[in-house]
Amino acid sequence: xxxxxxxxxxxxxxxxxxxxxxxxxxxxxxxxxxxxxxxxxxxxxxxxxxxxxxxxxxxxxxxxxxxxxxxxxxxxxxxxxxxxxxxxxxxxxxxxxxxxxxxxxxxxxxxxxxxxxxxxxxxxxxxxxxxxxxxxxxxxxxxxxxxxxxxxxxxxxxxxxxxxxxxxxxxxxxxxxxxxxxxxxxxxxxxxxxxxxxxxxxxxxxxxxxxxxxxxxxxxxxxxxxxxxxxxxxxxxxxxxxxxxxxxxxxxxxxxxxxxxxxxxxxxxxxxxxxxxxxxxxxxxxxxxxxxxxxxxxxxxxxxxxxxxxxxxxxxxxxxxxxxxxxxxxxxxxxxxxxxxxxxxxxxxxxxxxxxxxxxxxxxxxxxxxxxxxxxxxxxxxxxxxxxxxxxxxx
Numbered sequence: 001x002x003x004x005x006x007x008x009x010x011x012x013x014x015x016x017x018x019x020x021x022x023x024x025x026x027x028x029x030x031x032x033x034x035x036x037x038x039x040x041x042x043x044x045x046x047x048x049x050x051x052x053x054x055x056x057x058x059x060x061x062x063x064x065x066x067x068x069x070x071x072x073x074x075x076x077x078x079x080x081x082x083x084x085x086x087x088x089x090x091x092x093x094x095x096x097x098x099x100x101x102x103x104x105x106x107x108x109x110x111x112x113x114x115x116x117x118x119x120x121x122x123x124x125x126x127x128x129x130x131x132x133x134x135x136x137x138x139x140x141x142x143x144x145x146x147x148x149x150x151x152x153x154x155x156x157x158x159x160x161x162x163x164x165x166x167x168x169x170x171x172x173x174x175x176x177x178x179x180x181x182x183x184x185x186x187x188x189x190x191x192x193x194x195x196x197x198x199x200x201x202x203x204x205x206x207x208x209x210x211x212x213x214x215x216x217x218x219x220x221x222x223x224x225x226x227x228x229x230x231x232x233x234x235x236x237x238x239x240x241x242x243x244x245x246x247x248x249x250x251x252x253x254x255x256x257x258x259x260x261x262x263x264x265x266x267x268x269x270x271x272x273x274x275x276x277x278x279x280x281x282x283x284x285x286x287x288x289x290x291x292x293x294x295x296x297x298x299x300x301x302x303x304x305x306x307x308x309x310x311x312x313x314x315x316x317x318x319x320x321x322x323x324x325x326x327x328x329x330x331x332x333x334x335x336x337x338x339x340x341x342x343x344x345x346x347x348x349x350x351x352x353x354x355x356x357x358x359x360x361x362x363x364x365x366x367x368x369x370x371x372x373x374x375x376x377x378x379x380x381x382x383x384x385x386x387x388x389x390x391x392x393x394x395x
Contacts, residue, residue: 022335023360023394026057032389033058036382043372044379045295048390051303051356052363057393062296065280066370069345070238071298071352072286075279076247077231077317078301079270081310083254086228090116090249092174094127094192095216100136108141109219111189112212113174115150115252116224117245118233121176121191123222128195130220138202143193144210147185149173150248150258155283166287167241171248173258178241185209232317235343236325240285247284260284275304286345298354298368306356306364318343318355321387330380334388335360342387345370351379357387360394 024032037046037060047062049055080088091114097107111127113119150173154164169179174188181187189207196203224230234242244260251262264281271277277300280292305314319325322337326344331337342355354368367390371379 022392024389024392026393026395029389029393029395030058033386034060036386036389039382040371040379041374044374045370046368046386047295047299048365048367049299049303050359050363050395051306051366057365057390057395059296062299063294064370065292065294066352066372067289067347067350068279068286068291068293068298068352068370069347069350070240070286071293071343071345071354071368071370072281072283072288072291073235073238073243074298074301074343074354075267075271075281075293076243076250076284077235078305078314079267080227080231080246080250081314082270082274082308083250083266084227086226086310086313088227088253089223089225090114091224092116092119092123092127092222093218094131094220095212096219097213097216099217100134100219103135103137105136105139105141105219108144108210109139110144110146110210110212110216111174111185111192113145113147113149113172113185113188114224115173115245115249115258116222117175117178117239117242118224118230119174119176119188119222124176124188124191125195127220127222128192128199128201131196132199132201134219136201136219139196140204142203142205143189143196143207145174145185145189145207146210146212147172147174147188148211149252150245151260153260154244155260155288164287167244167285169241171241171244173252175245183209228313228317231314235317236319238326238344240287243285244283271301275301277301286347289347289350293370295354295368295370298370299366302354302356302366302368306366315341315356321391331384331388334384335391336384336387339391340387342367346376346380349373349376351376351383353380353383353387357390357393359390360392363393365390365393 174185247263252258318341319327322332340357345352
C-alpha cells in the first residue's frame with residue numbers, strides 16, 4: 001500500500017513538470033533541429049543561442065538574407081522602445097483659438113491627431129465630455145479635422161495612398177477605429193461634432209478638414225496607452241495597421257517627419273548604431289517582400305534587447321506559445337507552452353518564428369527560424385517541433 005502511494009505521488013509530480021521529465025541534451029537537440037531543418041529546403045535560415053552561456057546551440061545558413069514577413073515588427077517595436085521609451089504616448093487634442101467665454105467658443109475648434117493607431121469612438125466621446133465640462137454651450141464655428149502629423153502613403157516602395165486590405169484601414173495622423181472609413185480624419189471630426197450635438201452644444205457648421213491654429217489653446221486631450229502596451233497590441237496579434245502607424249510615428253517624433261520613409265530612417269539608424277545591425281527594411285509590418293534579414297541578425301537583436309532596460313517590456317510584447325495571440329493555437333500540448341515567447345511571420349511561401357524560450361534547465365534560449373519558398377503550414381509544423389525541442393533542452 002505504501003509503495004502504491006509513493007508511485008502515485010511520483011506520477012503526480014511528473015505530470016506537474018512534464019518539461020523536466022522529457023529533458024534532452026545538446027547532441028539530441030542538435031539532431032532534432034538538424035532533422036527538422038532538412039525538411040525546410042534551401043531557402044531557410046536557423047540560429048539558436050543560449051543567452052546565459054553565450055553558446056551557439058545550432059545554426060543552419062544563419063547568414064542567408066531572407067524575407068522575414070511579420071518578424072519585421074520586431075525591428076519596428078524594438079526601435080520604438082529604444083527611441084521613444086516605454087512610457088511614450090500619442091496625444092489627440094482639441095484646440096480652439098480662444099478660451100470659451102460665457103459658454104461660447106468664437107470660431108472653429110480643431111481635432112488634432114497625434115498618430116494614435118488605436119483611438120476609439122468612445123475616446124472621441126470623452127473629448128466631447130471634456131469640452132462640455134468647461135461649460136461650453138455654443139461654438140460659433142465648426143469642428144475641423146487635422147490629421148497632418150502623418151502622411152497617408154501605405155508603402156515606401158510606391159504603394160500609393162488609400163486602402164490596403166492587408167492593413168485593414170487607412171493610415172494618417174488622425175484615425176478612429178483603426179482607420180475605418182474613406183476619410184478617417186474627417187470621420188473623427190464628424191464623431192466629435194455628433195457627440196457635442198448630442199450633449200446639446202450648438203455648432204455653426206458641418207465638419208471639414210482644416211489645420212490647427214497657430215497658438216491654439218488646448219481644451220480637451222486624450223493620451224494613448226503607453227508604448228509598452230501599444231507594442232503588445234501590435235506584436236501579440238501581429239497587427240499590420242498598428243505597426244505601419246508606429247513606423248510613421250517614429251518618423252514624426254524622432255526623425256525627419258511623419259512618413260514611412262522617415263520612420264525607416266529612424267529604424268535603420270537605431271539598429272545600426274545600437275546593435276550594429278543592417279537589415280534591409282522597407283516597411284514596419286513585414287508585408288513588403290523586399291525586406292531581408294538573417295536568422296543571426298534576428299537573434300542578435302533578441303540578445304541585445306534583453307540587455308536593455310526595456311528588454312522585459314519587449315519580451316512581454318511577444319505572443320506566448322499555446323496561450324496568446326498568433327501562437328494561441330500552436331504548441332498547445334508541447335514543452336514550449338507557456339515557456340516560449342515568439343513573434344510569428346507569414347506571407348505566401350514565407351514563414352518565420354523568432355523569440356525566447358526558457359529551457360528545461362532554466363536557461364534563456366534565443367532562436368530565429370526564417371523559411372522562404374516553402375509550404376507555409378509544413379514550415380510552421382517544423383517550427384513548432386523545433387521550438388518544443390528547445391524548451392526541452394537541458395545541456
